[in-house]
Amino acid sequence: MAQQTIESLYEQALVRKNQPEENSYTNYLYTKGLDKILKKIGEESTEVILGAKNTNDELIYETADLLFHLMVLLVEKGVSLDDIKNELGSRAGQKSRLHERKNWRVEE
Numbered sequence: 001m002a003q004q005t006i007e008s009l010y011e012q013a014l015v016r017k018n019q020p021e022e023n024s025y026t027n028y029l030y031t032k033g034l035d036k037i038l039k040k041i042g043e044e045s046t047e048v049i050l051g052a053k054n055t056n057d058e059l060i061y062e063t064a065d066l067l068f069h070l071m072v073l074l075v076e077k078g079v080s081l082d083d084i085k086n087e088l089g090s091r092a093g094q095k096s097r098l099h100e101r102k103n104w105r106v107e108e
């Protein structure tokens, strides 16, 4: 089965930003602007939640939609995937701060 990496999804969104194409859904989003992209993120996030309550097939489908729209958002805002990886990397190996939260223990 053909697979696509997050990196190539981001790269495609970046290429569309720099070299717009006719009939491109990505360019439709850029043309509509940030508020439209954010609206889609909201919709797709909700669909991920609903999908997770239904079937894994739906969860997979909606997660792919959300990831695509997240890549468009990052490109629109000028945030790189390395920015995200650096942030994740800065957390790697850190101890969870769960103990700082009140009432985190599961009630018995």
Ligand SMILES: N=c1c2ncn([C@@H]3O[C@H](COP(=O)(O)OP(=O)(O)OP(=O)(O)O)[C@@H](O)[C@H]3O)c2ncn1[C@@H]1O[C@H](COP(=O)(O)O)[C@@H](O)[C@H]1O
Pocket (backbone or CB within 6 Å): 012, 016, 023, 024, 025, 026, 027, 040, 064, 065, 068
């Ligand atoms: N991964 C995706 C991808 N995932 C979802 N979508 C589009 O996201 C839209 C989500 O569907 P919705 O029903 O929520 O939205 P809609 O009713 O079509 O449109 P809205 O007016 O609500 O925005 C659909 O039109 C999908 O085609 C995507 N469009 C593009 N890509 C990738 O981006 C590449 C470039 O695409 P174009 O920019 O269209 O050339 C493609 O080859 C794909 O790899």
